[in-house]
Amino acid sequence: GRLPRILLGSLAANLRMGLTVLLATLIITAPGSFLMLAGWQYGWDISFHKVYEQAFIGRITFLVAAFAFIPALMYLPMAIPHLAATGRLRDFFQIRLVRRVARQGRLGVTLYAGAVALLSAPVYLAWLRIYGITNEPAFAWLETATPEQVVTFREGYIRNMTYLLFPAYLAVHLLAAAVYRRVLPAWVARDSQAEEELPPPLATALQRLGLISSVTSRRRMFLVRAVIGTARRGSSLVLWWTQVAFWLLFLAQILVANFFHAHPFLIWFNPWLLGLPCVRWFPSW
Numbered sequence: 001g002r003l004p005r006i007l008l009g010s011l012a013a014n015l016r017m018g019l020t021v022l023l024a025t026l027i028i029t030a031p032g033s034f035l036m037l038a039g040w041q042y043g044w045d046i047s048f049h050k051v052y053e054q055a056f057i058g059r060i061t062f063l064v065a066a067f068a069f070i071p072a073l074m075y076l077p078m079a080i081p082h083l084a085a086t087g088r089l090r091d092f093f094q095i096r097l098v099r100r101v102a103r104q105g106r107l108g109v110t111l112y113a114g115a116v117a118l119l120s121a122p123v124y125l126a127w128l129r130i131y132g133i134t135n136e137p138a139f140a141w142l143e144t145a146t147p148e149q150v151v152t153f154r155e156g157y158i159r160n161m162t163y164l165l166f167p168a169y170l171a172v173h174l175l176a177a178a179v180y181r182r183v184l185p186a187w188v189a190r191d192s193q194a195e196e197e198l199p200p201p202l203a204t205a206l207q208r209l210g211l212i213s214s215v216t217s218r219r220r221m222f223l224v225r226a227v228i229g230t231a232r233r234g235s236s237l238v239l240w241w242t243q244v245a246f247w248l249l250f251l252a253q254i255l256v257a258n259f260f261h262a263h264p265f266l267i268w269f270n271p272w273l274l275g276l277p278c279v280r281w282f283p284s285w
Contacts, residue, residue, distance in 0.1 A: 189211075
């Protein structure tokens with residue numbers, strides 16, 4: 001009777017956690033995704049039907065959605081590791097705690113945003129390349145290829161992109177986990193009130209690992225504290241704007257790629273749910 005659970009227990013646990021992360025991410029990103037889709041589709045229809053007097057509606061909708069996305073994108077890198085550490089869906093929405101961890105690890109979160117924007121670029125470049133690939137001498141044969149040959153080429157093209165994208169997925173998620181793992185115990189050790197905000201499963205785990213300690217830092221002179229505080233605020237501001245710029249670059253890639261090669265509405269959800277764009281861009285050639 002225990003054999004099925006022994007064989008399939010870890011599979012069920014991983015599926016349950018995966019669906020939990022998917023649901024939590026969707027709750028954060030779905031409103032913006034629908035707004036971006038609505039703004040894009042409205043602008044596309046306006047361009048097709050030449051009703052330019054109402055073009056501003058689609059543009060404003062898309063811009064509002066894009067800038068509303070920035071806080072969500074800045075929240076997710078630390079919220080997902082926090083959910084993974086506690087295993088409880090409600091802990092994903094501990095906004096105050098997650099924001100504090102993100103502020104403490106501002107450099108790491110900024111590197112995460114830069115990595116996502118950088119690793120997404122080859123995917124969107126390959127997406128744009130599809131638009132005119134038959135103009136390349138090496139692929140001119142696609143003009144007269146049979147349907148079977150086109151399908152074989154398409155599947156190979158997608159498969160080759162996964163050789164880049166799968167390690168990229170692992171890299172960005174490991175980076176987020178490493179930042180969370182480094183920042184959380186350090187923050188708890190410095191802030192005497194932080195332990196009270198931790199979810200019970202996480203607090204218990206940190207205590208068992210000996211990562212919660214009553215370390216008291218030596219109080220510095222007032223002038224030293226003022227200089228360090230000013231430097232931290234300045235660096236945090238620079239990193240915050242750098243992070244915003246990286247996420248805007250990420251959004252711009254999606255916009256430009258869709259402008260040259262439009263795709264079904266599900267493409268607007270892939271980047272937010274997965275952390276990087278999905279390579280299966282087209283249902284048919």
